[in-house]
Amino acid sequence: MKMSYFNVENVKYEGPKSKNPLSFKYYNKDEVIAGKPMKEHLRFAMSYWHTLAANGSDPFGLGTYVRAWDGLEGMELAKERAKAGFELMEILGMEYYCFHDVDVAPEGKTLQETLDNLDEMVDYLEKLQQETGVKLLWATSNMFSHPRFVHGAATSCNADVFAYCAAKVKKMLEVAKRLGAENYVFWGGREGYETLLNTDMGLELDNLARFLKMAVDYAEEIGFTGQFLIEPKPKEPTKHQYDFDTATVLAFLRKYNLDGYFKMNIEANHATLAGHTFQHELHTCRINDVLGSIDANQGDMLLGWDTDQFPTNIYDSTLAMYEVLKNGGIAPGGLNFDSKLRRGSFELDDLLYGYIAGMDNFAKGLLAAAKLLEENALEEYVDKRYKSYTQGIGKDIVDGKVGLKELAEYALENDQIVNESGRQELLETIVNDYIYNA
Amino acid sequence: MKMSYFNVENVKYEGPKSKNPLSFKYYNKDEVIAGKPMKEHLRFAMSYWHTLAANGSDPFGLGTYVRAWDGLEGMELAKERAKAGFELMEILGMEYYCFHDVDVAPEGKTLQETLDNLDEMVDYLEKLQQETGVKLLWATSNMFSHPRFVHGAATSCNADVFAYCAAKVKKMLEVAKRLGAENYVFWGGREGYETLLNTDMGLELDNLARFLKMAVDYAEEIGFTGQFLIEPKPKEPTKHQYDFDTATVLAFLRKYNLDGYFKMNIEANHATLAGHTFQHELHTCRINDVLGSIDANQGDMLLGWDTDQFPTNIYDSTLAMYEVLKNGGIAPGGLNFDSKLRRGSFELDDLLYGYIAGMDNFAKGLLAAAKLLEENALEEYVDKRYKSYTQGIGKDIVDGKVGLKELAEYALENDQIVNESGRQELLETIVNDYIYNA
Amino acid sequence: MKMSYFNVENVKYEGPKSKNPLSFKYYNKDEVIAGKPMKEHLRFAMSYWHTLAANGSDPFGLGTYVRAWDGLEGMELAKERAKAGFELMEILGMEYYCFHDVDVAPEGKTLQETLDNLDEMVDYLEKLQQETGVKLLWATSNMFSHPRFVHGAATSCNADVFAYCAAKVKKMLEVAKRLGAENYVFWGGREGYETLLNTDMGLELDNLARFLKMAVDYAEEIGFTGQFLIEPKPKEPTKHQYDFDTATVLAFLRKYNLDGYFKMNIEANHATLAGHTFQHELHTCRINDVLGSIDANQGDMLLGWDTDQFPTNIYDSTLAMYEVLKNGGIAPGGLNFDSKLRRGSFELDDLLYGYIAGMDNFAKGLLAAAKLLEENALEEYVDKRYKSYTQGIGKDIVDGKVGLKELAEYALENDQIVNESGRQELLETIVNDYIYNA
Amino acid sequence: MKMSYFNVENVKYEGPKSKNPLSFKYYNKDEVIAGKPMKEHLRFAMSYWHTLAANGSDPFGLGTYVRAWDGLEGMELAKERAKAGFELMEILGMEYYCFHDVDVAPEGKTLQETLDNLDEMVDYLEKLQQETGVKLLWATSNMFSHPRFVHGAATSCNADVFAYCAAKVKKMLEVAKRLGAENYVFWGGREGYETLLNTDMGLELDNLARFLKMAVDYAEEIGFTGQFLIEPKPKEPTKHQYDFDTATVLAFLRKYNLDGYFKMNIEANHATLAGHTFQHELHTCRINDVLGSIDANQGDMLLGWDTDQFPTNIYDSTLAMYEVLKNGGIAPGGLNFDSKLRRGSFELDDLLYGYIAGMDNFAKGLLAAAKLLEENALEEYVDKRYKSYTQGIGKDIVDGKVGLKELAEYALENDQIVNESGRQELLETIVNDYIYNA
Ligand SMILES: [Co+2]
Ligand SMILES: [Co+2]
Ligand SMILES: [Co+2]
Ligand SMILES: [Co+2]
Ligand SMILES: [Co+2]
Numbered sequence A, B, C, D: 001m002k003m004s005y006f007n008v009e010n011v012k013y014e015g016p017k018s019k020n021p022l023s024f025k026y027y028n029k030d031e032v033i034a035g036k037p038m039k040e041h042l043r044f045a046m047s048y049w050h051t052l053a054a055n056g057s058d059p060f061g062l063g064t065y066v067r068a069w070d071g072l073e074g075m076e077l078a079k080e081r082a083k084a085g086f087e088l089m090e091i092l093g094m095e096y097y098c099f100h101d102v103d104v105a106p107e108g109k110t111l112q113e114t115l116d117n118l119d120e121m122v123d124y125l126e127k128l129q130q131e132t133g134v135k136l137l138w139a140t141s142n143m144f145s146h147p148r149f150v151h152g153a154a155t156s157c158n159a160d161v162f163a164y165c166a167a168k169v170k171k172m173l174e175v176a177k178r179l180g181a182e183n184y185v186f187w188g189g190r191e192g193y194e195t196l197l198n199t200d201m202g203l204e205l206d207n208l209a210r211f212l213k214m215a216v217d218y219a220e221e222i223g224f225t226g227q228f229l230i231e232p233k234p235k236e237p238t239k240h241q242y243d244f245d246t247a248t249v250l251a252f253l254r255k256y257n258l259d260g261y262f263k264m265n266i267e268a269n270h271a272t273l274a275g276h277t278f279q280h281e282l283h284t285c286r287i288n289d290v291l292g293s294i295d296a297n298q299g300d301m302l303l304g305w306d307t308d309q310f311p312t313n314i315y316d317s318t319l320a321m322y323e324v325l326k327n328g329g330i331a332p333g334g335l336n337f338d339s340k341l342r343r344g345s346f347e348l349d350d351l352l353y354g355y356i357a358g359m360d361n362f363a364k365g366l367l368a369a370a371k372l373l374e375e376n377a378l379e380e381y382v383d384k385r386y387k388s389y390t391q392g393i394g395k396d397i398v399d400g401k402v403g404l405k406e407l408a409e410y411a412l413e414n415d416q417i418v419n420e421s422g423r424q425e426l427l428e429t430i431v432n433d434y435i436y437n438a
């Protein structure tokens, strides 16, 4: 592919001492860490929407981004963006991408025209995939931007909207199969309520479950075997979103017997908006066996909305990769940069700086996490801390051999309890040391 | 009972025009609203801890409350507090109370001594209940204040602590049975983690489930038939508490097949700390059939911790009672004022003002909610809004007659979707009008 | 003016018992309260931007509002909006409006063309003002929406942007004078920083001061005698906005000797984003003699951004009007509804419901506040509480007659300090009673 | 001094590769960085209260800390704590400490007895200072813990409380002089209001100004020449604290002509509670010439209160030291660890781990900041960004040579504005690189 947009050489690994801002200082894709190449641990993906379709607007201002494709329209615009995106991935050595239907093709005047536009672009993307070897990490359907979704998509009070969504998801499942998507994501930006005063939450949740089951059934029917993911998010854009966080989604899935069909796509900035750390959400997924994929970004902890910044915080990336390693990896999911440039970073080059920032940050985090695990720096402490459940009364508890009565008897005879320090300050220092020395 | 502490007449209903601060302006306990007396809708309860055992201290300052029993100690103190509490309930015409084990009896030097102290006080409380007709809404065990619970109770890393908790809960289930408690509450103030760096969250949650199952089994064994409740709360005192909110608890209960055994005790200020409205949590419980009881208080939305203030906000009480009425009532639960006087409200009289504030606020809320429902002021709008699911394609969706394919066909032929306004501003005005005119 | 957009009769006062959603239940504009007609206390204004130029879009979705002027463009659109706005004010009996330059006239290809468009629309607005008697509460210049302001306006790192802003403000001061604006507002949506890593905050603040001084000088030069206002807001859209809250603006004005020239325009939802109550900001202004005007709206306390909802909370309106009354009124400022319809309230009628909701809420708040003051319901308590500063040692302190030494001597002899309860719960109940009975 | 409490060798610098948890990996106190020894940049201080007087209690639980002096009382306890504190400083090589009056000596039954106890302990501390060479960074008076301060200290509604505070501050100024304190701090934990319903905020602020002026006058009288500091904090323990943040304090000082007498003591966790970054508060101080001293700790950004954790976040320490270096140093202030061990870190050793964590984190931050400045890594970019104000129209603006008219003329001729990217993502990456390579 001819480099027509970015006019730079492919970004290479030059190591930590390099002063070249267009180099990787930590991401050395074929370097083997903990038994496999970095790129297989990280499975980085480009987000089509933020990277190619966004313009830097915010609720108080117009778009600022300056792009080579400004001024184009319709299918011509769609194809230029696609080319630029694949060029960017080539420059970065990034092997996956993700998109919503409306990211890649313009909506038409009718639903049929919309679907036709999509078909044309899918042909185009298929060709680009073949030419470059880039793969589709996940596909999804945007059911939140158009005004028709104002009161919800599958949870709309209007059955016609539910039907419209069915048409969109049916199509995108077909697209996902055709393009070899490894996952299919549901993020329900309008699945929630603005005020309970006008809402039948019970019916809306029943309908959401019905919708998801239909998608599962149709995937089976057409032989789409990718992994289904739900992406939790609270508060935004809908005041209360039904998929608030991982626990909320698990409660929902278990109620409607949909667990087993869905894993989670965890986004860092969604975790924090829900009052949790990124690691908490990943860990919760891991121990519930639903860690599916990751949307890698970061928020501003002093702002109350999703800033979707490129992730540059080493603590987040280290602890995230720690969970990924303990999970035995993230495949068939990956690390999708659901990250947008700051409105003030409006030049095309900033895309390079943003992605390099994120990729190097997660590469460095992988190095630190792998070393922590390799040297049992935290695990040893944790094992010792819970040792009492591997023997004696603790083992009896775990083995289900005792009830309140037996335990009360034990307690009456064992009155002086000795606890040990949790050592939080020391453990935080250890994490710092591993980061600096990884 | 001789009035020895408060030196006031019993508080009476005097109607909205009364200027007497020691009267009820809305709470007229025997007045029939929506088919039953106010007191049966509201089932108000006194919280023993905030009312009798608290002293107004905060993390930056010592206790301020001036109480007649200041200076007493041990069992003598315990009995004076009990007498004062029952006197207060008599003055207020309040028919229920709630307590933790350590609220009513001092801890001894050994577990045995602690249990003995409790026995002595239970005799005393039983007598007071008989003399006054006051009933025990719920009992619970405090497994968070003592240093032994520093790393958790049933989720401690130390099996000896788990056993100790078993002894406490065993005892309190027996007490609950004896005193006729209508409910038994679990609030897990230390069930959670401070940092994932030292935590085995999977084991801790498994142990929590084991513990709750043991309690269910023992209740069955001794014939305690009260309702079991879990009280969700996020963030405080433990950085991440496992019972974050209703949805989180439901996910947990469903995972461990404990649903069916537990309902929720929803506290207003816990809801808001979790990022939800009070009504959201009540509504979530209602549609999941787990609305068990209510801890009535309010927080300060600009502060980040549980201020447990006496509830005086009419919006909260109206919408809460709306959910309670739609739930068919709150019994065998009730409205426990898990509310403490502000540190600056340190005089004994403030207890009267605080409880009157809360009781009148919920009585007024009941009046407004009952009128909203009686006149279908919101319901009519909601029914109309979801009408599309009662006919045509919407009914087919609800009835499970269609899948993505059939819906896509329908959508392709039905391309122009018409939505209607959600009318939030109008509905908020209607609620205001019902409040003013109730 | 012919009613061509709303097709309703003028909204009339029908009293609290009316069930007509298109009536006022509390706002009776000529009714005399506390010595003057309601309308003179309240001085309601229409916000041009939210009412006429907004479309209901949010960061995740396109506009939803359905308006008669959809499809029009340029000056034709501008004039239809103006007509609709003046019709709306006539229907509501609203006597003031407010606008930014770009709200009323489209930007041209050049600055000159932009100014020319503005001139044409100002002629048009002048005519509408004359025909209807509606007055301009305040004018302002939008220096945040266009991409040129991406790094700030008067605080841009680019001096050309500073100059461009000067041209805009110069023009709008002339417009303000011509249309008889009673105030001129500065809200600095882009005056702040995104990251300190690239910011010279000292220079930016110096420049902001220079800019404001230039505006003051030019107003004097052209004889514009309206009141200058600064509208504080934190966090949004700029991560750190320099005008965070009233205190921050006061520190700035005092540093640069600009106090005396500027008062505040306090917005409810900006107060809460800064961690304060609406009343706190109004009160802070009042005791610093800088309460200039009010942007009446409300936020969602569980969301972290400016939702700018129509104000329906009676506590906020009561306590706001309490401060206004204690301030001796708000003129030459007023109550501008800087309020937008929820995205789901997209029908034209919702504008009527929204404004009626807000106007009635503030009218009811005025009634409650006036009664609280008339009956000294809170003042009497407060006076008693601080009585110790009107006599003895307290008076000596206030009169500056004592220092640490004299006070230490006094304290050593006066060792037993007696405080009295702050009675918060009782006072909150009193406010409730006055609201219900106003 | 005999090592009787900690039983460890003095902690030594062993470099980044050391695995000894009781070593410094970055803090090498005599190593010269940017022209002076690390210890002179950092001026670390021990906080007496958290280190020696705290017990690990929280609002839901009793103290957990296990200390050698548990069980002692009164003056005996006071002296043991002092000895332990000086031993700890010796082990850590820490040269400063800070205390409140009540930290070091028990309150007596009368004010006189309290002052006498303090005198006795000041003798004792003076001796320890002489023996060890440790110096007093700052002294302060606790006017928030005792119930008498329930409604405020200098802002109490009770003039007797004001007088009592005068006696305390008078005494502590004398103590500060005697012990050679380099600073004197005012933190007004109860200076604020709980509810405006019962508050005369105008009088309270006037009184606060009067009080501070009295302190300034008395210091002059007795010849105490240390620096006066105010420590801003919002929200806690008082719902609204008057010293919300730096800007609020500056507005206050400027109003009452107290600027010039006071600088700020900035605490990291107070900054974030106010909605600002730590760096923001330091930077605001610096450009207003009021950066006095630092309370080094960190909060939990997902919790809404002051957790006062030992600081382990490298971003905070790097950017803080960046501001300190640009300020020309922090003396006569220093870095006081206003940091407490987590409740679960209750062993005595945790004090060592906590302090080492904080000291090493700030040492590493110093290294990174010094290198950033030495290599102009950020400064060069910033200078270029604001270049337009050093020439042409920008210079005219800065020099005060132009007003709105001249600028408008310029703007009309200079219509096409060109902005450049703010490069946030790149700059964040650069900071990361300097941290890893420092
Ligand atoms: Co995402
Ligand atoms: Co996001
Ligand atoms: Co509770
Ligand atoms: Co609570
Ligand atoms: Co505004």
Ligand SMILES: [Co+2]
Pocket (backbone or CB within 6 Å): C267, C269, C270, C306, C308, C338
């Ligand atoms: Co606003």
Ligand SMILES: [Co+2]
Pocket (backbone or CB within 6 Å): D231, D267, D295, D338
């Ligand atoms: Co501090």
Ligand SMILES: [Co+2]
Pocket (backbone or CB within 6 Å): D267, D269, D270, D306, D308, D338
């Ligand atoms: Co603090």
